[in-house]
Amino acid sequence: MKFTSGEVKFIEGYIQKLEKQASRWKTKKIMAVMLFLIGIWIYSAHTHFLSSLWTREANELDQTPVAVQKLNCTISEMQGYVLMEVFYLRNEILLHIEAITILFLMTIPLVWMFSSKNKDKQDLLLAKFLKDLLENKDK
Helix, strand or coil: CCCHHHHHHHHHHHHHHHHHHHHHHEEEEEHHHHHHHHHHHHHHHHHHHHHHHHHHHHHHEEEEEHHCCCCCCHHHHHHHHHHHHHHHHHHHHHHHHHHHHHHHHHHHHHHHHCCCCCHHHHHHHHHHHHHHHCCCCCC
């Protein structure tokens, strides 16, 4: 098989690129595991915060405002109480969505890395094949 000088330069550059990718693969795997662990930590911190928020809200519900406890409260006092409850629930839902999104985003690199766990070996094998092909082009 005959190669032009441009093709030979391209193949040599590609061989170097494959070897660099293979050498960085272990670091990428470690980074993916670290991202996953950070995602789990953030998720657990969010859930801990939400549980403490929920217990605080439960204590506040036991101590409802005096205006709401009386039988004859005004509509504006009741609206303020209901709006406060809606505000707490909306923030809780948003924090749950945020925590699940963070965990999902931190899991993607881990799944991608270990779905192609032999990529470094494939890159080195392809680089070896291309080197052998370039060496045998003159024969």
